[in-house]
Amino acid sequence: MSKFDRYMLSQLMTLFGFFALILVSVYWINRAVSLFDQLISDGQSAWVFLEFTALTLPNVIRLVLPVAAFVASVYVTNRLSSESELVVMMATGFSPYRLARPVLYFGLAVTLMVAVLAHLLVPASRVRLADRRGEIAENVAARFLTEGTFLHPADGITFYIRQITPRGELQDIFLADARTPGRSTVYTAERALLVKSDTGPKLVMFEGMDQTLAAEGQSLSVTRFADFSYDIGALIGGAAARRPSVEELPTPMLLAATEASAEAAGTTRAAMLLEGHERMARPFLALVSALIGFATLLTGGFSRFGLWRQIGMASVLLVFVQFLANGATSLVTRSPAAWPVVYLPVAAGLAIAALALSFAGRARRVRHGLVAAVAS
Structure with missing residues (x-):
């Protein structure tokens, strides 16, 4: 790798790390706010909140890295162009495709990360994350048992607890x-x-009584007990076996x-093929x-007024x-049979970048030809 390639690649990686950190922080905070409201309202601890937000980070990072x-590519290219460094390298004989080599290395490195x-x-x-959600869903105290409040976990059920001790004992x-x-x-x-x-x-109750009122004859029976076991599984639903979602399945299986x-995974073949080929x-x-950002700005050449039009065009592309x-x-x-179409955006993007680099090279040759004609 030449000195210029190492120099430009270091610039790209530095700015990429900075922008990735900023964007991940913004997305993470936005996600953390909704998780905080949901988990804290369910009575979960701050540690559970931190665990859940940490488990959402890989997906957030995956979405943010291409952006x-x-x-980073646009910023570095614009700065090198405004400081005439790209102009100098072109004057030494570097073609647009040669200048794009460190950007290619950079793009492949980010592709590997993603x-x-x-x-x-x-x-x-x-x-x-799904397993932890299931564990919390099975935590009856977190879902339904709130002290000092009349709860209605199911139709025809009213539940009240005066106090829950730190040891988990329910009182009154x-x-x-x-x-x-x-x-x-x-x-x-x-x-x-x-x-x-x-x-x-x-629910094992101690030192209590049950009072049963029969509508027919309006008879009331009272039974006192030292201990009594009540099945509250119907109140929260049984713990059904969880099927993994498509996003959780390994890529070879998809x-x-x-x-x-x-059918065994509880989804469709189209959904599995789509997820696998998208990965x-x-x-x-x-x-x-990265290549579109670099190639589009390179078409603008050197301008003291900046490359704002090229930056806008790169964003549109x-x-x-x-x-x-x-x-x-x-x-x-x-249509699952159309899965090769998933690769079309990548091919189209690479073609756009190649066309932009070719246009930048042709425009450079035209400018040089005009300068030579004027000089002669």
């Missing part, structure tokens, strides 16, 4: 069960405990999807973003490539 690569995230870290984080329990037509039962107890069992959570494997294609959008990516996603969702 950071584009911004690929690692898409194939390994994001699926693993989604699996862990009131439970009204009116789910059975023509019959209503009220349970009261001085204290209770939640106990897990194979058939679901049980690419080799069949109707049988899709293969989307990382290369980082390379496309990047939006166009993203539009193609969204269209390809919609098409493959409807």
Whole structure:
């Protein structure tokens, strides 16, 4: 690698790290606010909040890195052009394609980062996040047991707890069960405990009584008990076996999807193929973003007024490539056989960058020809 390549690559990586940090922070804070409201309102600790936000980071970084690569490429190219460094390198005989070599290295490095995230870290984080959500959903105290409040976890059920001690003991329990037509039962107890069992959570009450009112004959029966076990599994629903989502499945399984494997995973073959091929294609959008940013600005040459028009054009071209990516996603969702279309945005982006570099080289030859003609 030549000195110029190392110099430009170091500039690109430095600015890429800076912009990636800024963009990830913005996305992360936006996501953290919604998670904070959701988890804290469910009675979760700050540690759970930090764990959940950390598990969302790989997906946020995967989305942000191509944008950071584009911004870094545009910023570095604009600065090198305004300081005439690119002009000097062109004067020494460097073609636009030769100048684009460090940008190519940079784009491939970012592509590798996004690929690692898409194939390994994001699926693993989604699996862990789903498991943690399931564990919290099974935490009855977090979902339904709130002290000092009358709760209605199911139709015909009213539940009240005066206080929950730090050891998890429930004090002064009131439970009204009116789910059975023509019959209503009220349970009261001085204290209770939640106990897990194979058939679901049980509420074990101590020193209490149950009062059952039968509508027919308006008869009331009262039974006092020292301890009594009440099955509250129906209040929160049984813990059903969770099927992994498409985003959690490994890439080889997605690419080799069949109707049988899709049915076993609880999804469609189209969704599995789309996710698998997007994991293969989307990382290369980082390379496309970097090359489009560099090549489009290079068409402007040197100007003391800056390259604002070229920067705007580069942004429009990047939006166009993203539009193609969204269209390809919609098409493959409807027709799984059209999965090669997922790679079309990458091919189109590389073609746009190549055309821009060719145009920049031709414009340079025209300018040099005019200068030579005037001089002669």
